[in-house]
Amino acid sequence: MSRFKRVLIFLGTLAAVFVAAVGGLFLTQWTGAQVSTAGQVEFRNALKVPPLARSTVEKDGTRVFDLRMQAGTTEFEAGKQTPTWGFNGSYLGPTLRAARGEKVKVRVANGLDEASGVHWHGMHVPARMDGGPHQEVGAGKTWTPYWKVDQPAATLWYHPHPHGRSETHVQRGLAGMFLVDDAKAGALRLPKRYGVDDVPVVVQDVSFDGAEFDHGKGFLQSTGFLGERTMVNGTLDPYQVVGDELVRLRLLNASTARIYDFGFSDDRGFALIGTDGGLLEKPETLRRVQLSTGERAEVVVRMRAGEKTVLRSFPQDNYGDGWQRRFGGGDDSFDVLELRAQQTLRKSGPLPDVLTKLEVPDGKDSARGRYFGLKMSGINGRKMDMGRVDETVTRGTSETWTVRNEDGVPHNFHVHDVQFRVLEVDGRPPQAALRGAKDTVFVPGGSTVKLAMRFDGPADPSTPYMYHCHLLYHEDQGMMGQFVVVEKGQTSSVKAGGEHGGH
Template identity: 80%
Template sequence: MSRWKRVLIVLGSVAAVFLAAVGGLFAWQWNGAGVSTVGQVRFDNELRVPPLAESTVEKDGTRVFSLRMQAGTTEFQQGLKTPTWGFNGSHLGPTLRAKRGEKVKVLVENTLDEASGVHWHGMHVPAKMDGGPHQEVAPGKTWTPQWKVDQPAATLWYHPHPHGKTEKHVQRGLAGMFLIDDARTASLKLPKRYGVDDLPVAVQDVAFDGADFDHGRRSFLQNTGFLGTRTMVNGTLDPYQVVGDELVRLRLLNASTARIYDFGFGDDRDFTLVGTDGGLLERPQTLKRVQLSPGERAEVVVRMRAGEKAVLRSFPQGNYGGGFEQRFAGGDDSFDVLELRAAAALRKSPKLPSVMGALEVPQEKDAARGRFFGLRMSGINGRKMDRGHVDETVVRGTAEVWTVRNEDGAPHNFHVHDVRFRVVLVDGKPPTGMLRGAKDTVYVPGGSTVKLAMRFEGPADPDTPYMYHCHLLYHEDQGMMGQFVVVEKGQKEGTPASGGHGGH
């Protein structure tokens, strides 16, 4: 008996040591998971404003842009050159701008050593021009999509969408904004001088390993994807912007691959939300916070006083589905993002309009049918992405209601290519804040359900699909993506090619 007692004592001691080690490791991970740059950012670099892309106009009125995907180096930190990718430069890309009703053509050239592509996020385009996984461009090849711009003025963006590699390609710097203008917006008294009182603000989180980007995952306890330890705006670390107007419009874009931000200002001032993914709201809203998951956009107007400074900040969030997810997926993190510095004397700005126009998205009552999408890391509705399989078939011209539920607790969002949708319900309740605007991407926290009304305008193409997916890009790359095709009434779906194309 004494021998067995000694064995049990030894085993108990080993177990106690093991549990203590595991507990200590978990505590270390928990305590080290939170990130905050509040009060630590020097704001000593002037914000880079991406140039407006040059274009030419053909005889038939088609506006032509050129985008070249290329490798290079960028000096984010003084004296240190980081290997990066960009469009028409070493990092990020120019801002493309076109008007509603214009025909657009983009000459896309791939000078990288691997296949990539360009997806027009938020744009209504034919499926063959969408730039998803079926339109990858091989190294040394070109692709020339063209379409007619037929949607309201909005802040869109472009980025690569190669199957299984989107996170890395966006992290390396392949992204840019695409702004659409229209006559209605031009007539409204909104800040609209690009780079002056109308600023693009593309926010990304980054980490550095010496001179190089650190693309690794921060903790083995989270499956969100890469989470950086600091932020940059338009590729600028520690940015400031001098402004000379009373009202400044910020076109906020969450261009991060996994991080969710809750934007506001360090002094907790009010700002005015005027637009979301799909364009202007019906009426401006006064808010203190606007939450953006990866891929979402918001247009906000902030009032400045002469000589003051205002810090755009991302605050901690409490809607990640649970304490564990909130801690390890970035919900407890906070960042000082951008400092606005008002000039000693400011130009007067006109009063913002009280009404901006109706949303061009359907109501729930317009829907011909409904569909359900369950989000899990294992896939959507239990299926991982398969480029050769059509998951859903929709009829051109019809409206539908899609119900999307986060079934596994990890933070997810949901992006649908080609369409803008109306958020009908959030966990059974009417939407508030930015969810009252036209959207193409929506955050779906753990355990939450959203209902979305959308219309499919086509054109019909049974053989070329659009995507729907989680826009946390690690999740997308792991297979949280499905495909749908638009067909004419009575037409059947075809068989999409399983791979991309080489260009020409």
């Protein structure tokens, strides 16, 4: 009996040690998962502003851009060279700019040693020009998409979309802005001098292992890569000198998994004037604007002479449960960009009371509804298949799509080619930040959104567009589906295996 007791004591002690070790490891992981740079950044580097891309105009009026994907090295920190990718340079790419009604052509050359591509995120384009996984550009190959710009002024962007490899390609630096202008927006009294009072703000989270990028992710979280610091336009610890009372920031969340809740360190209000697809109907005064991966927002902040304020990302409580907030980044905070006002500022008048009229449907003329359940296992229970068309829509019709997060992990939802209106969030009207034209929307755990969109074509039964979670690790794992736009009575003719890799 005494021997039996000794065995029990030994096993009990062993179990206690194991439980204590596991508990200690979990506590360490729990504590270490929370990241904050708030109040700790020195802001030593002047913000780099991506140059406007050069273009030529052909005889028929087509504006032509050249983009070359290439590998190189970038010195983010003094004396440390980091291997990176970029368009027309070592990291990120130039800002493309075109006006509504213009015909554009982009000669995309792939100077990498593997296939990649360029998707025009937010752009209304023919399916064959979309730059999704069916239009991969092989190593050493060139692809030349062309289309007519037919949408309102907006802050769009471009990035790779290779099937199963989008996260690492974007993370390495392949991304840039594409600005669309139009006459109505140009006539409004808004800051519009690029790089002066109208500033692109491409936000990414990063992690360095020495001079190398760290592209890994923690084993207790499932959102994808989460870095422990941020940079803007490829600039670590950035500041921007402001010479005007009003400054317009075109915010782009170009991270692959991290979600930001932007505001200012002194909690000042700002005017939200635009979302993914362009200007709002009127400016909305806010103190926070949340952007999941791929989303954009145009904000205008008023500065006083000689002052400083910091663009900050604040902790967020709408990820789902406490586990998702802690290990998915919801508890994190970052100081992103310091604005430094000069001692004398150029005067800026008030913003217009009215900006535009939205060109997205309101759901009243929807011809049908569709449902999309988001899980890590796929959308509506199916992983992406290049040869399978999941939905077929009729050109010229409007639809209402209901999207629900069914597994509690933070997701969002991006639809190619169209801009949509958010009709409802969990059965209620959307908040101000979601009342504009959108192409990407955050869908927290357990949440449901209803979206109204119209498919204006052109019809192409043989080439699909994508819808997917834009947390790119999730996309790469198969959280993506395909739809084709057809004329009434047509059916899909997409071939098994798709068309990718042939450019």
